[in-house]
Structure formats: C-alpha cells, structure tokens
Amino acid sequence: MKEYVLLMISAALVNNVILARFLGLCSFMGVTTRIDTAVGMGMATTFVITVSSMADWAVEAALLQPYGLGYLRTVTFILIIAAAVQFTEMIVRKVSPPLFQMLGIYLPLITTNCAVLGVALLLVEGRMNFIGATLFAFASSIGYSLVMVIFAGLRERLALADTPRLFAGPPIGFIVASLLALAFMGFSGMSTS
Amino acid sequence: MDEPLHSTTDFSAPAMVEGFAHVVAVEGAMAWLEPEQSSSCSGCASASACGSKGIGTTASRLEARRFQLVNDIGLRVGERVVIGIRENALLKASITAYVIPLATLLIAGALAQWAAGSDRVTMVAMLAGLALGLWLARLGAGRLMVRGDLAPRFLRRAGAGETCSLE
Numbered sequence: 001m002k003e004y005v006l007l008m009i010s011a012a013l014v015n016n017v018i019l020a021r022f023l024g025l026c027s028f029m030g031v032t033t034r035i036d037t038a039v040g041m042g043m044a045t046t047f048v049i050t051v052s053s054m055a056d057w058a059v060e061a062a063l064l065q066p067y068g069l070g071y072l073r074t075v076t077f078i079l080i081i082a083a084a085v086q087f088t089e090m091i092v093r094k095v096s097p098p099l100f101q102m103l104g105i106y107l108p109l110i111t112t113n114c115a116v117l118g119v120a121l122l123l124v125e126g127r128m129n130f131i132g133a134t135l136f137a138f139a140s141s142i143g144y145s146l147v148m149v150i151f152a153g154l155r156e157r158l159a160l161a162d163t164p165r166l167f168a169g170p171p172i173g174f175i176v177a178s179l180l181a182l183a184f185m186g187f188s189g190m191s192t193s
Numbered sequence: 194m195d196e197p198l199h200s201t202t203d204f205s206a207p208a209m210v211e212g213f214a215h216v217v218a219v220e221g222a223m224a225w226l227e228p229e230q231s232s233s234c235s236g237c238a239s240a241s242a243c244g245s246k247g248i249g250t251t252a253s254r255l256e257a258r259r260f261q262l263v264n265d266i267g268l269r270v271g272e273r274v275v276i277g278i279r280e281n282a283l284l285k286a287s288i289t290a291y292v293i294p295l296a297t298l299l300i301a302g303a304l305a306q307w308a309a310g311s312d313r314v315t316m317v318a319m320l321a322g323l324a325l326g327l328w329l330a331r332l333g334a335g336r337l338m339v340r341g342d343l344a345p346r347f348l349r350r351a352g353a354g355e356t357c358s359l360e
C-alpha cells in the first residue's frame with residue numbers, strides 16, 4: 001500500500017509530467033488562458049491517459065514483450081492512444097450528447113499530446129504490475145491537471161496585472177512557468193530513499 | 194476609493210464561458226445553431242492558423258455539436274450570435290463525464306488487487322468498474338440535463354468581426 005502511495009506522489013509532484021519531464025508543453029501554454037478550459041482539458045487528459053495506459057500495459061505484456069516486438073512499441077502506443085481518444089469521444093457522445101457538445105472540443109487535441117505517449121513509455125521503463133501502472137498513469141495525469149489549473153489561475157491574474165508591453169502575454173507566461181517549475185523542484189526534497 | 198480597478202475585480206462573481214455560433218436553421222419556435230470552429234487556445238474565429246484543429250473531419254465534428262435554442266428573439270439563418278454557459282456547468286460536466294468513471298475504475302481495481310492480487314482479475318474488475326462508472330455518468334448527465342445546467346444560453350448578437358478576447 002505504502003509503495004503505491006509513494007509511487008503516486010512521485011508521479012504527480014516530484015516527477016511532474018510538465019515541470020520535471022517537460023511533456024505536454026503545447027497544451028500547457030495553449031489551453032491555460034482560462035481556468036475552465038484548463039480544467040476541461042485536464043480532466044479529459046486524465047481519463048485518456050489512464051485508459052490508454054491500461055491498454056498499453058496489456059498490449060506490452062501480452063504481445064510486444066513475449067514476441068520480441070519492442071521495436072514496434074512507439075507505433076503501437078500511438079495507435080492505442082488514438083483508439084482510446086476515439087473510444088472516449090464515442091462514449092461521451094453516447095452517454096450524453098449535451099456533454100459531448102460541451103466537452104468534445106478537448107478530446108481530439110489529446111491525440112497529439114506528447115504527455116500521453118510519454119507516460120505510456122515511462123510505464124514500460126518502470127516494469128510495474130497492472131495496478132501500479134494504472135495508478136502511475138493516473139497520478140501523472142493528476143499532476144498534469146494540477147499544474148494546468150495552477151498556471152491558468154496565474155495567467156488569469158496576470159492578464160489583469162500591469163505588465164510591461166514587451167513582456168505581456170506569452171513572455172511573462174514563460175517566466176511564471178519557470179518560477180512554477182522552481183517551486184515544484186522543492187518536492188524533490190520529499191525523496192524517501 | 195482611489196484603488197486601481199484591477200484590485201477591486203470580484204473573482205467570486207459567477208462567470209459565463211462565452212462562445213460564438215451560427216444559426217443554421219430555424220424550425221418553428223426553435224433555432225438550430227452550430228458552434229464556430231474553435232481550437233485549443235479558445236481563439237474561435239481568430240484561430241484559422243491553429244494546427245490543432247485538423248484532426249477528424251471538421252464539418253462532421255461541428256455538425257455533431259449542433260444544438261437548439263428557443264428562438265424568442267427572432268434569429269434568422271446565417272446570423273452570428275454569442276452564446277454562453279455558466280462556468281461551473283463546464284466543471285460539473287467534466288466531473289460527470291470523466292471523474293465518476295475514473296473513480297469507479299480505480300476503486301474496482303484497488304479492491305480486486307487487494308482481494309485477488311492477480312493482474313488479470315484486476316484488469317477485468319477495472320473494466321467492470323469503468324462500465325459501471327459510465328452508467329452512473331449517464332444517470333448524472335440526465336439529471337444535469339433535466340435541471341437545464343448543460344443548456345447554452347443566448348447572450349447577444351455578435352458584432353461584425355467580433356472574436357473572443359485573447360490576452
């Protein structure tokens with residue numbers, strides 16, 4: 001039990017997908033102008049990363065490893081992620097058409113989010129069991145969503161701040177992102193080893 | 194009283210998420226609207242150069258997102274309007290669609306791992322948990338729809354060349 005808790009804290013905070021591994025930076029800068037879009041994107045990404053990582057683990061364990069097909073891993077995982085996004089879109093549309101109208105915009109963007117593929121490849125490196133891999137993927141995506149929401153909140157405030165003209169918009173956003181990354185480096189002091 | 198404007202901004206006020214839509218059909222007292230193609234950056238009409246929109250058939254994607262509004266303000270086909278949903282509606286929708294299935298999936302997986310300790314059993318339990326969660330999400334979405342929380346509202350007619358404000 002303790003090892004799973006540590007695994008999740010490590011994946012969400014210490015080795016944060018965005019600020020420590022530098023994955024998903026496109027959506028980090030692109031979707032964080034408003035908190036509501038950041039929350040929508042974060043939740044959709046959390047769902048897709050968790051579901052696609054489960055499928056990735058199963059395919060890796062049942063197909064790629066036993067038959068020595070490791071060289072097909074990246075292509076296979078990309079295919080699985082695209083299928084998981086389509087599956088999620090289909091399910092949301094089926095579960096509730098109004099929800100799909102509201103949230104459907106975020107889903108196709110996730111296919112091209114490198115954080116999804118990055119987490120899947122990290123799972124293989126980690127050689128975890130199924131529940132460990134799922135929890136790792138879930139915690140990584142929670143870390144991703146957390147940073148997205150924090151950064152969106154900061155940018156909403158920055159939009160109202162009196163910023164020098166040359167720094168307004170993305171430049172001050174990048175500076176704030178670097179400060180946020182420095183703050184998250186503080187979590188590396190939580191190592192239990 | 195002489196404080197700068199930004200320090201008096203009320204962040205707790207209920208906000209609306211705004212978007213643009215075109216009227217594509219009018220049927221009796223109802224108008225069919227199609228949301229304007231938007232992108233990851235909420236750039237709406239100004240996002241013509243955004244590369245993130247090219248996935249899937251755009252036309253079919255927009256058609257799937259058509260919705261109805263009560264046409265009590267005399268909307269005509271081709272008009273461009275600003276519509277809005279309450280900010281917390283998006284949060285409720287996200288929680289219903291994603292958090293409920295994920296929660297049941299993880300709880301089912303944790304229970305199966307604790308009881309059986311086998312990867313296969315955990316996998317099957319998680320799939321069952323996901324199915325249960327999707328069924329619960331469907332119930333939750335139905336309740337939200339009955340309460341009208343998911344319905345977009347007409348805010349105003351869009352001015353010529355009006356786009357979302359991007360900071």
